[in-house]
Amino acid sequence: MKRIVVLNPKGGSGKTTLAINLASYYASRQQKPVLMDLDPQGSSVRWVKKRQPAQPPIHVIAGFEHDARMTRSFQMRIPTDATHVIVDTPAALEPLRLPDITRGADKIIVPVLPSDIDIHACSRCIRDLLLVAKVRREEDRIGVIANRIRRNTLTYQSLIRFLQTLGIPIVTTIRDSQNYVRAAELGIGVHEMKSYVARDDVEQWGPLIEWLARGPGDAPDPAPVTPVVANA
Ligand SMILES: Nc1ncnc2c1ncn2[C@@H]1O[C@H](COP(=O)(O)OP(=O)(O)O)[C@@H](O)[C@H]1O
Numbered sequence: 001m002k003r004i005v006v007l008n009p010k011g012g013s014g015k016t017t018l019a020i021n022l023a024s025y026y027a028s029r030q031q032k033p034v035l036m037d038l039d040p041q042g043s044s045v046r047w048v049k050k051r052q053p054a055q056p057p058i059h060v061i062a063g064f065e066h067d068a069r070m071t072r073s074f075q076m077r078i079p080t081d082a083t084h085v086i087v088d089t090p091a092a093l094e095p096l097r098l099p100d101i102t103r104g105a106d107k108i109i110v111p112v113l114p115s116d117i118d119i120h121a122c123s124r125c126i127r128d129l130l131l132v133a134k135v136r137r138e139e140d141r142i143g144v145i146a147n148r149i150r151r152n153t154l155t156y157q158s159l160i161r162f163l164q165t166l167g168i169p170i171v172t173t174i175r176d177s178q179n180y181v182r183a184a185e186l187g188i189g190v191h192e193m194k195s196y197v198a199r200d201d202v203e204q205w206g207p208l209i210e211w212l213a214r215g216p217g218d219a220p221d222p223a224p225v226t227p228v229v230a231n232a
């Protein structure tokens, strides 16, 4: 079982969007994903509740709730047949909570939007992951996703340079697309949309899925993935 944590203390960067679309991807590939929602806003939980019986099931855990009728460990239990646990995390997460939240994570995904403020917040988040949560970069556990890319832009140049000095990859670029908004409303992900509608979106998930499947001992790509910027 793989544990994947989607994290960035900056709100609106795409944590929930990535978490639910990953769950949708694995569910549509006959895997058994579990979505663990640690955000009190409960967006991931609400998304799962919108799913129709015909859609492959996704087990969801409302990790933010404290249900007095059951013990915490019972509430947080993961089904034994789970293949992936995807953890959606809240905004404004204190650095001191990072060690707890990232403990045992095989991969940590940090989505970042193409704005100065977001890039700055992302750099701080990466620094906290390395220094506070003590994630070692050689483990290839942290990956950045450039999210909501609209057009050719150099906005990411400073982030790319910063990440290169740290050896952290930008794993993929996700374009700004209404398909994410529409899919979320329906309780599905882009992977469950008609392929002629979402082909361009689905394609961008390839490098992320590949990176997530990689173990710590696997050889990295010969050339680092260059985050290219999509023309939308
Ligand atoms: N690639 C994208 N294209 C279009 N809209 C997006 C994309 N990623 C996120 N959004 C939208 O941006 C908003 C914030 O995203 P969300 O995933 O909820 O962020 P977070 O969980 O980090 O707060 C949502 O309305 C979501 O639908």
Ligand SMILES: [Mg+2]
Pocket: 015, 016, 017, 039, 043, 088, 089
């Ligand atoms: Mg969210």
